[in-house]
Amino acid sequence: MSVNRAKAGLLAAAVVPLLMASATVAVTAPSASAQPSGADACAHPTWSNKSPGKGTPKGDSAKIRTGPSEDCSVVKEVSGSTVLQYHCWVENDHGHKWTHVRIDGKDTNGWVYNDRLDDGGSKHPDNKC
Structure with a gap:
């Protein structure tokens, strides 16, 4: 076996695993268009x-959340008799209307x-945030 063939074989042995590793990374890399979910999807x-x-x-209660989505964390759950300003x-984004309130x-x-509000919440066009 010539010296050049031996060098070529060593080079191939070193390069092939690197190429395979980079191909794996490219296949498993997350999509740039992936949508956030859970708490990451909560808009404020x-x-x-x-x-x-x-x-x-x-009804019996309602959850006050940090943002207008069920993906947002609960600040407090209040009873049906709690007055909300x-x-x-x-x-x-889902076409659901949410009211910002204060206990x-x-x-x-x-x-x-x-x-979840007895009168349907704030909904007059003049009251849009």
Whole structure:
């Protein structure tokens, strides 16, 4: 066997595993268009106090969340008798309307899905966040 053939064989033995490893990385790399999920999908839109309205949770309770989505963390779960002061509303990416609220007499605030509010929440066009 010539010296050049031996060198070529060693070079191939070193390069082939590197090429295979890079091909594996390229195949398993995450897509740039992957959508966030869970808490990473929680948007925090700006809000202001535009609504003079107030209401209570529909049924036994409602969850006040950090953003207008079920993907957002729960700030507090309130009973059906809790008075909530309305601030404004938004429509999320799924077409669901959420109202930004504050518990009456407290500093606790966040977002409640309008279907969980006794009167459907803040929804007047002038009250949009």
